[in-house]
Amino acid sequence: MKKIIPALLLGTLVSLQGNAVVDKNFDYHVDRFADIEVLRYEVPEFDRLSLQQKKMLYYLTEAAQAGRDIIWDQNGRHNLQLRRLLEAIYTGYTGDRQSKDFKAFEKYLKQVWFGNGIHHHYSNDKFVPEFSEEFFSAQVGALPAEQLPLAAGQTKEEMMAVLLPVIFDPSVMAKKVNQDGTQDVVATSAGNLYEGVTQAEVEAYYNALKDPSDATPISYGLNSKVVKENGKVKEEHYHLNGLYGDAIAKIIYWLGMAKEVAENDAQKAYITKLIDYYITGDLKLFDEYSILWAEDTKSDVDFVNGFIESYNDPLGMTGSWESYVNFKNSKSSARTETISNNAQWFEDNSPVDPRFRKPHVKGVSAKVITAAMLAGDAFPSTAIGINLPNTNWIRAAHGSKSVTLENITEAYDMASHGNGFNEEFVIDEPTRKLMEEYLYITDMLHTDLHECLGHASGQLMPGVDQDALKENGAALEEARADLFALYYLADPKLLELGILDNPDAYKAEYYKYMLNGLMTQLNRIEPGKDVEEAHMRNRQLVAAYVLDKGKKDKVVELVKKNGKTFVKINDYKKMRAILGELLAEVQRIKSEGDYEAGNKLIQKYAVKVDPKLHKEVLDRYSTLDIPPYRGFINPRYTPVYDESGEIIDVKLGYGENYVEQMLRLSRDYNTLAK
Numbered sequence: 001m002k003k004i005i006p007a008l009l010l011g012t013l014v015s016l017q018g019n020a021v022v023d024k025n026f027d028y029h030v031d032r033f034a035d036i037e038v039l040r041y042e043v044p045e046f047d048r049l050s051l052q053q054k055k056m057l058y059y060l061t062e063a064a065q066a067g068r069d070i071i072w073d074q075n076g077r078h079n080l081q082l083r084r085l086l087e088a089i090y091t092g093y094t095g096d097r098q099s100k101d102f103k104a105f106e107k108y109l110k111q112v113w114f115g116n117g118i119h120h121h122y123s124n125d126k127f128v129p130e131f132s133e134e135f136f137s138a139q140v141g142a143l144p145a146e147q148l149p150l151a152a153g154q155t156k157e158e159m160m161a162v163l164l165p166v167i168f169d170p171s172v173m174a175k176k177v178n179q180d181g182t183q184d185v186v187a188t189s190a191g192n193l194y195e196g197v198t199q200a201e202v203e204a205y206y207n208a209l210k211d212p213s214d215a216t217p218i219s220y221g222l223n224s225k226v227v228k229e230n231g232k233v234k235e236e237h238y239h240l241n242g243l244y245g246d247a248i249a250k251i252i253y254w255l256g257m258a259k260e261v262a263e264n265d266a267q268k269a270y271i272t273k274l275i276d277y278y279i280t281g282d283l284k285l286f287d288e289y290s291i292l293w294a295e296d297t298k299s300d301v302d303f304v305n306g307f308i309e310s311y312n313d314p315l316g317m318t319g320s321w322e323s324y325v326n327f328k329n330s331k332s333s334a335r336t337e338t339i340s341n342n343a344q345w346f347e348d349n350s351p352v353d354p355r356f357r358k359p360h361v362k363g364v365s366a367k368v369i370t371a372a373m374l375a376g377d378a379f380p381s382t383a384i385g386i387n388l389p390n391t392n393w394i395r396a397a398h399g400s401k402s403v404t405l406e407n408i409t410e411a412y413d414m415a416s417h418g419n420g421f422n423e424e425f426v427i428d429e430p431t432r433k434l435m436e437e438y439l440y441i442t443d444m445l446h447t448d449l450h451e452c453l454g455h456a457s458g459q460l461m462p463g464v465d466q467d468a469l470k471e472n473g474a475a476l477e478e479a480r481a482d483l484f485a486l487y488y489l490a491d492p493k494l495l496e497l498g499i500l501d502n503p504d505a506y507k508a509e510y511y512k513y514m515l516n517g518l519m520t521q522l523n524r525i526e527p528g529k530d531v532e533e534a535h536m537r538n539r540q541l542v543a544a545y546v547l548d549k550g551k552k553d554k555v556v557e558l559v560k561k562n563g564k565t566f567v568k569i570n571d572y573k574k575m576r577a578i579l580g581e582l583l584a585e586v587q588r589i590k591s592e593g594d595y596e597a598g599n600k601l602i603q604k605y606a607v608k609v610d611p612k613l614h615k616e617v618l619d620r621y622s623t624l625d626i627p628p629y630r631g632f633i634n635p636r637y638t639p640v641y642d643e644s645g646e647i648i649d650v651k652l653g654y655g656e657n658y659v660e661q662m663l664r665l666s667r668d669y670n671t672l673a674k
């Protein structure tokens with residue numbers, strides 16, 4: 001529940017402020033297909049790292065890539081076999097590569113690569129192939145037998161009987177994660193986290209394990225698949241001798257190499273714990289690792305590697321495998337350090353009922369990082385901010401680590417230059433100017449405040465279950481963090497702390513937030529569908545609430561100009577006051593576990609879409625050719641060895657394109673090959 005994904009990729013806003021070091025000639029654009037654009041990001045200041053740090057970074061990037069196959073299998077039980085089959089066809093195809101069928105096939109493969117499987121990474125809907133079943137079957141028929149990725153004992157006919165409906169039948173594995181609470185969300189989700197069990201069986205299984213009086217519970221289900229064996233529900237754990245053991249063995253090897261060149265003993269200690277956890281699958285060890293990791297704020301090179309976020313589980317328990325490798329951006333970190341050093345002031349002065357505030361905000365460490373590698377569920381689509389660990393009692397007792405991925409945000413901004421978005425959607429020249437000048441910094445600050453303070457603020461009343469808000473928990477938690485950030489963006493405290501230099505700067509972010517929440521994020525939704533994804537529900541909730549509550553004073557309006565709809569903010573101060581009211585209410589809902597009130601808010605503001613406005617947004621977007629989703633390929637790290645086999649340097653390279661990178665990863669990190 002604790003990651004930020006980019007809200008909106010605005011156009012001409014970039015006047016990079018402060019410390020950004022950007023190479024103007026760097027080529028951010030890599031590929032474009034379907035609703036996706038693939039970018040590359042720069043890794044500035046890599047060369048200032050010491051040789052030891054470069055070695056560590058290299059080993060960690062190997063550990064990151066070694067886990068790639070895990071997320072593919074978690075996302076669907078046929079994904080790996082299908083990927084191997086698609087790639088064999090793609091590389092061996094001898095026909096006309098410009099033909100309509102082949103072009104459609106290539107587009108599908110690129111989509112599957114981007115989704116780490118057959119479902120869209122964001123909407124969770126299955127991709128629709130635009131080539132025919134006949135074309136596909138003919139290509140499979142043309143493959144030499146040794147290139148068929150058959151499972152043990154499987155014939156070609158058996159494989160095709162499984163895969164054809166998986167690709168072509170829209171009713172088979174239709175949605176990766178189904179969150180429609182009126183259905184059995186376990187049985188109707190196509191992800192590979194459960195097999196042969198119902199939602200009721202899984203819930204009964206975990207309820208029997210959980211001890212409500214345990215103040216430091218492990219994160220049940222985080223690293224397992226739930227199956228039925230001889231009529232009994234049981235977990236298959238992910239560890240060295242369990243599920244995904246072959247990939248985990250490689251991860252352990254590279255983590256072991258990294259441990260040898262760790263920057264300090266604290267870092268060595270948490271890598272050791274992480275390895276022990278991967279060997280045993282013992283979640284107590286994972287908690288111990290998480291505490292050591294959260295408390296290490298000294299190391300320059302840092303990483304996440306494990307089963308972390310649970311968005312892909314309809315029950316929110318099992319972690320998707322992911323990895324981030326990064327190092328600290330010291331200059332920009334000064335900003336987040338200032339914020340987190342003042343965390344208690346922000347908590348004490350929030351508009352929230354004092355009973356629901358934290359009397360002692362615990363160690364919200366925050367830093368700005370340079371991403372060096374994205375992997376697993378964080379690749380190619382990535383977060384721009386992360387706040388971990390996720391376990392509530394660890395966050396309360398030991399704090400959490402919050403990071404902003406500045407070079408990723410920079411890449412988004414740089415790649416958006418001149419795409420016409422602001423001219424189309426922003427109401428007037430003064431607002432555009434304000435956004436050009438202040439949106440970059442206030443957007444970054446919004447991420448910082450959301451991560452460092454928002455998620456870490458507030459407390460539950462005694463006895464309140466942290467899962468009490470059920471299916472609305474994620475959206476309300478994101479709303480809470482966003483509201484905290486938005487409320488304080490307009491606070492004079494930020495000027496006093498020297499973080500902003502203009503009392504009107506916050507208006508850039510307020511305008512963007514309303515525009516996105518009321519209108520432009522609808523670009524990500526197909527006609528006729530509701531808002532489903534948690535972050536999008538949160539953003540519509542906040543924006544629609546402000547519009548509604550500010551109606552009688554005309555705080556914010558939707559106005560028409562030349563037949564087009566625009567967001568018009570008349571009173572930014574009153575808007576801030578309404579944000580404060582909603583923050584207080586959402587915090588009350590969370591603190592008291594008031595499911596009814598939370599559900600009412602979500603249903604009233606966050607789900608439904610005005611079909612007329614939706615169509616208008618889609619039409620206006622279509623004239624701009626801005627892809628709704630973007631992601632990244634990684635740079636390459638190549639070690640340089642001396643005659644004795646010692647690494648004497650690590651070279652950073654950006655030359656690959658999307659297809660080359662995906663094929664290389666499949667070849668070199670084929671860790672779960674049968």
Ligand code: ZN
Nearest residue numbers: 002003004481
């Ligand atoms: Zn968040």
